Amino acid sequence: MSSIAGTKSGLTWAVHISVVLLVALWLFPTLGLFVSSFRTADQITSSGWWAAMLPAERNESLRTGAPDSQVQQDGQWLIQGNLFEGATDATISSWGTSMRDIGAYAPGDTADMGEDGRLTVQENGDYRLVNSQEFSGRRGERVFVTIQTPPEFTLQNYKNMLLDPSNREGMTKAFFNTLTVVIPATIIPIVIAAFAAYALAWMRFPGRALLIAAVVGLLVVPLQLALIPLLKLHLAVGIGKGYLGVWLAHTGFGLPLAIYLLRNYMVGLPRDIIENAKVDGATDFQIFTKIILPLSFPALASFAIFQFLWTWNDLLVAMVFLIDATGETTVMTKQIVELLGTRGGNWEILATAAFISIVVPLAVFFALQRYLVRGLLAGSVK
Amino acid sequence: MNPALQGLITIIIGVGGCIGYFYFSNQILDKVLFPPQGKDAGRNINRANMIRPWLFLFPAIFALGLYLGYPVIETLRLSLTDRSAGGAFVGLANYSQMASEPKFWEAMRNNMLWLIVVPAIATAFGLLAAQLTDRISWGNVAKSFIFMPMAISFVGAAVIFKLIYDTRAANQEQIGVLNALWLAFDGGAGSFIVLRLLPAVILLGFAALMAYIIYLLVTAMLPKGAGRSTGTWWSVPLRLIIVLAAAWMIWLSLKSAVSVFTATLPYGEPQTWLTIPFYNNFFLMAVLIWIQTGFAMVILSASLRGIPEETIEAAILDGANPFQIFFKIKVPQIMGTIVVVWTTITLVVLKIFDIVFAMTNGQWETQVLANYMYDKLFRASDWGVGSASAIVIMLLVMPILVWNVYNARKEMR
Numbered sequence: 001m002s003s004i005a006g007t008k009s010g011l012t013w014a015v016h017i018s019v020v021l022l023v024a025l026w027l028f029p030t031l032g033l034f035v036s037s038f039r040t041a042d043q044i045t046s047s048g049w050w051a052a053m054l055p056a057e058r059n060e061s062l063r064t065g066a067p068d069s070q071v072q073q074d075g076q077w078l079i080q081g082n083l084f085e086g087a088t089d090a091t092i093s094s095w096g097t098s099m100r101d102i103g104a105y106a107p108g109d110t111a112d113m114g115e116d117g118r119l120t121v122q123e124n125g126d127y128r129l130v131n132s133q134e135f136s137g138r139r140g141e142r143v144f145v146t147i148q149t150p151p152e153f154t155l156q157n158y159k160n161m162l163l164d165p166s167n168r169e170g171m172t173k174a175f176f177n178t179l180t181v182v183i184p185a186t187i188i189p190i191v192i193a194a195f196a197a198y199a200l201a202w203m204r205f206p207g208r209a210l211l212i213a214a215v216v217g218l219l220v221v222p223l224q225l226a227l228i229p230l231l232k233l234h235l236a237v238g239i240g241k242g243y244l245g246v247w248l249a250h251t252g253f254g255l256p257l258a259i260y261l262l263r264n265y266m267v268g269l270p271r272d273i274i275e276n277a278k279v280d281g282a283t284d285f286q287i288f289t290k291i292i293l294p295l296s297f298p299a300l301a302s303f304a305i306f307q308f309l310w311t312w313n314d315l316l317v318a319m320v321f322l323i324d325a326t327g328e329t330t331v332m333t334k335q336i337v338e339l340l341g342t343r344g345g346n347w348e349i350l351a352t353a354a355f356i357s358i359v360v361p362l363a364v365f366f367a368l369q370r371y372l373v374r375g376l377l378a379g380s381v382k
Numbered sequence: 383m384n385p386a387l388q389g390l391i392t393i394i395i396g397v398g399g400c401i402g403y404f405y406f407s408n409q410i411l412d413k414v415l416f417p418p419q420g421k422d423a424g425r426n427i428n429r430a431n432m433i434r435p436w437l438f439l440f441p442a443i444f445a446l447g448l449y450l451g452y453p454v455i456e457t458l459r460l461s462l463t464d465r466s467a468g469g470a471f472v473g474l475a476n477y478s479q480m481a482s483e484p485k486f487w488e489a490m491r492n493n494m495l496w497l498i499v500v501p502a503i504a505t506a507f508g509l510l511a512a513q514l515t516d517r518i519s520w521g522n523v524a525k526s527f528i529f530m531p532m533a534i535s536f537v538g539a540a541v542i543f544k545l546i547y548d549t550r551a552a553n554q555e556q557i558g559v560l561n562a563l564w565l566a567f568d569g570g571a572g573s574f575i576v577l578r579l580l581p582a583v584i585l586l587g588f589a590a591l592m593a594y595i596i597y598l599l600v601t602a603m604l605p606k607g608a609g610r611s612t613g614t615w616w617s618v619p620l621r622l623i624i625v626l627a628a629a630w631m632i633w634l635s636l637k638s639a640v641s642v643f644t645a646t647l648p649y650g651e652p653q654t655w656l657t658i659p660f661y662n663n664f665f666l667m668a669v670l671i672w673i674q675t676g677f678a679m680v681i682l683s684a685s686l687r688g689i690p691e692e693t694i695e696a697a698i699l700d701g702a703n704p705f706q707i708f709f710k711i712k713v714p715q716i717m718g719t720i721v722v723v724w725t726t727i728t729l730v731v732l733k734i735f736d737i738v739f740a741m742t743n744g745q746w747e748t749q750v751l752a753n754y755m756y757d758k759l760f761r762a763s764d765w766g767v768g769s770a771s772a773i774v775i776m777l778l779v780m781p782i783l784v785w786n787v788y789n790a791r792k793e794m795r
Contacts, residue, residue: 011704012517019514019524026528029542029672032559036545048557049545184396191400196442203435209794211439216790218450220783222733224755225772226449228765229456233448243392252449255442284434285408313535315736316756333537337740340541347545347557354541358534365533369526376677377684 030358036351038153044347046149055148057093059102062143064119064127067135077117077134083125083143089152091123095145102144116141157352169349171356173328174335178312178357180243181322181331185250185311186304192251193258194300198288200259201266202274212263218256226253227320234321242329246322253317254307261375265299266292302375305368312361332357400441407437454776461769476766486771488747489754492663493778496734496750498631499664501727504671505720508678512686513708515679525683529676536673536736543669544741547655561652569649578642585639592628592635599625657746666748669737674730678723685719686712725782732778751775 035049046058062083070079084090096104097111097119105111107123117131121143129141161171199205200212230249239245269292277287293300311317315333323330330338336353343349365372411433416426464472480486511528515521531539548558556562567573599621656662689712697711713720735752742748744757751771758768 015514016518019511019518019521022511022514023524023527026531026672026675028559029539029546030530030534032545033542044557045555047555048559048562050559180392183393184400187397188400191397191404192441192445195404195438199435199438203438205432205435209791211443212794213787213791215446217783217787218446220729220779220786221450221454222752222772222775222779223450224733224735224752224775225457226453227772228460228759228769229453230449244396247396248445249449252445255445256450259442283408283412284431284438285412288438309533313537315535315537315739320760333535333736336537336541340544340740344544347548350541351545354538358538361533361535362530365530366526369529372532373529373680376680 033351033355033358036347037157037355038155039348040152040154040156041346041348043149043152044351052153053151055150057146057148059144059146061099062145064129064140064143066140067137070135075132077131079129079135079140080127083121083127083145090125090147090149092121092125092145093148095121095143097141097143099144103146113141119143121145157348158356161349161352161356169335169339169343169353171332171335171353174330174332175356177329178331178333181246181250181318182308182311184243184247185254186307188247189251189254189258189307190300190304193255193262193303194293194296195288196255197259197262197266198284198292200263202292203284215256215259215263219260221256223253223317227316231320241322241324243322246318249317249321250307250311250314254310257306258303261303261378262296262299265296265378269295298371298374299378301368301371302378305364305372306375308364309361403441404438408434411437457769457772457776460765461773462766464766472766476770480767480770485744485749486754489744489749489751489771490774492747492749493732493751495663496667496670496731497728497778498627500667500670500674500731501724503667504674504727505678505682505724507671507675508680508723509682509713509720511675511679512683513712516683516686525676525679528679531673532676534673536669536734537740539669539673540737540740543665543672544656547665549652549654552650552652556652560655564653565650567647567649569647573647573649577647581642582639585635585642589632589635589639592632596625596628596632599628656742656748659747662742662746662748666737666741669741670731670734674727678727681723682716682719685716689715725785729779729782732775 032049035052036044039049039052042058043052047054064083065079065081067079069081070077072078083092092107094103094106096102097113098104105121107121110118110120112118115131115133117129117135119127119129119141121127127143129135160167161169162175163172164170165172200208200215226249234240234245239248273291273295274287277291282290313333314331315337318331319334323334332353336350336357339346339350339353411430416430416433417423461476462471462473464470464475511525515524515528518524534542545557546559547561548556549561550556550558556565567577603618603621655665693711693715694707697707702711733752734750735756738744738748738750738753739756744750744753749757751774755768755771755775758764758771762768
């Protein structure tokens with residue numbers, strides 16, 4: 001409708017700009033987490049993630065070598081070496097010898113510290129401390145430096161969280177646990193709901209309308225109600241806390257939406273196909289598996305995505321029905337909540353853990369978005 | 383055992399068991415119980431067809447009954463008993479104990495705030511995004527980015543926003559965006575416009591919107607000559623409730639608009655956003671709004687596309703400007719969808735637990751009902767009060783449940 005009469009070009013520009021702003025606002029938070037997960041702990045604490053592309057600047061207090069490393073040269077006593085004591089690509093932009101004036105000297109300058117000697121610091125951290133008398137004491141001189149580090153991105157965080165088996169906070173086990181929860185908890189309700197939806201859509205039996213109304217009503221029952229009675233039940237029948245229990249719980253909670261979506265879709269399938277098959281002598285089971293299921297693929301796919309996202313992202317059901325005292329079966333969401341509690345300030349760990357848990361649903365989302373939207377429009381909301 | 387292998391085995395057993403049930407039960411019905419051959423072939427087919435629906439439905443009915451039906455009744459029963467007294471019947475004691483706890487009323491107040499603010503803002507943003515992206519060439523790309531947070535877990539979103547709200551000491555570099563922005567304000571003209579004028583304008587705009595809704599509802603209730611029905615019997619009380627709620631919101635927003643101007647703001651000091659009482663609720667709500675806007679946008683954008691173009695063309699010919707077209711032609715036509723989106727988000731809000739649990743765990747006056755319930759059930763092990771608060775959530779959902787069933791039945795006829 002953009003070419004319609006009465007649409008002003010000025011307004012079109014305003015629309016473009018506001019959409020850009022809106023998209024930026026919605027992407028900004030996730031982007032922050034994504035960028036942070038590739039930075040080192042030092043970089044995260046020294047600058048905001050939006051400055052990740054710029055060189056970072058931080059102040060530090062370093063020491064020269066101790067007096068026992070001094071050598072005598074041309075009648076003078078000399079200590080030299082590198083302040084960073086190791087390979088680094090950081091550069092010193094200014095330095096000083098007292099806390100009160102940390103930016104007193106530029107790289108290459110020489111500071112005269114009276115009877116403590118004369119110190120020269122280079123940009124790369126090399127220093128020369130020269131004195132006419134012997135250095136005494138046990139520790140080296142303190143040097144306050146302002147360090148510039150170039151932008152740097154690393155995969156180390158992901159290596160630590162995913163590939164390091166000794167890291168007890170790692171996400172590998174939680175990742176597999178989540179998969180173990182999610183795959184059956186997505187497939188089982190689909191199978192059950194597909195059969196039930198077929199029966200509700202195409203089979204004649206007493207009480208059908210009542211069942212459909214019940215399913216619609218159960219759509220909105222909050223699952224919080226189910227926690228205590230079902231936990232007691234699970235403990236009583238011996239399922240306890242474990243995968244079986246959490247699959248059953250997710251199946252029960254996902255079923256109303258699944259039946260509702262699938263029934264709405266199946267009712268819309270052409271009646272002729274089913275009647276023809278019946279005339280040809282097919283049983284309901286054959287009709288269902290050979291005709292209805294393949295035809296219902298879009299609806300099945302859209303529910304599968306819903307259920308996948310919901311079980312993958314779930315915290316409450318897993319905490320109540322799955323995770324026991326040993327913590328062997330912890331899922332990613334719970335692992336992250338625990339990290340939030342214990343490592344609240346360690347953003348390199350938190351960001352990486354969160355992004356590991358986000359990346360799979362995001363991939364599924366972008367790959368199958370079409371079906372997700374179709375599902376939203378077809379059934380859950382009219 | 384390798385966790386991957388272990389997971390794979392459990393998956394195969396779980397899914398295999400489920401598919402096996404349907405396959406073998408139908409095989410038994412057709413091959414063993416009522417085979418469609420022999421002298422009773424016709425009768426057997428009929429018999430099998432009587433049983434088959436229940437064979438198909440049994441797992442679903444069983445799971446629904448066990449996981450959603452039974453708990454409603456059992457929770458109601460538990461809310462009337464006392465666990466420490468061996469499950470004795472105590473009547474409404476749990477409810478009165480709950481009502482005497484300030485934490486419960488705090489949760490109720492916050493929940494009401496959530497129920498008003500989140501659906502309202504998410505729907506409004508969704509509508510705005512739907513309208514804006516509908517007209518432009520790269521609208522679909524923009525939509526999928528705004529829709530994307532739907533895929534992110536509440537816990538993941540909590541981490542994302544914790545980074546935004548992060549606070550560090552005044553002499554250090556701020557790594558939370560909000561504080562970095564906040565420190566840019568110093569009380570000058572920019573601060574006045576952004577921190578006082580802008581919020582006040584938004585609040586006044588919201589008040590005006592509420593006034594408009596009241597106006598619409600009141601004029602709809604007034605009799606308009608003969609032959610025009612005013613709707614079913616419950617529409618008048620429902621409208622009165624909405625009018626009262628809207629009036630309350632006008633009062634709230636006017637009060638807040640005044641306080642925006644009079645408050646003294648601590649410029650230059652980094653704020654610990656999540657610990658500021660009352661306002662921290664809004665910082666938590668931002669997370670859910672961020673997630674739910676995409677959902678509202680997708681639904682509303684589809685219904686905007688469904689508006690017949692003739693009505694819009696007619697309006698353009700009559701000289702309506704884009705704003706008039708939007709507010710007077712489009713919005714009234716998709717009112718039904720707006721209500722549905724609003725209710726769906728309301729349902730999400732009622733069950734919201736993860737965000738509060740992960741971000742503040744109900745400290746600093748941010749408790750909500752679902753988290754309060756979790757606290758009672760699993761920290762205090764007080765099943766009576768916990769069940770009572772679950773029943774409160776159920777009662778809040780009840781009108782939506784009735785409305786859903788009513789609509790579904792109307793549609794099926």
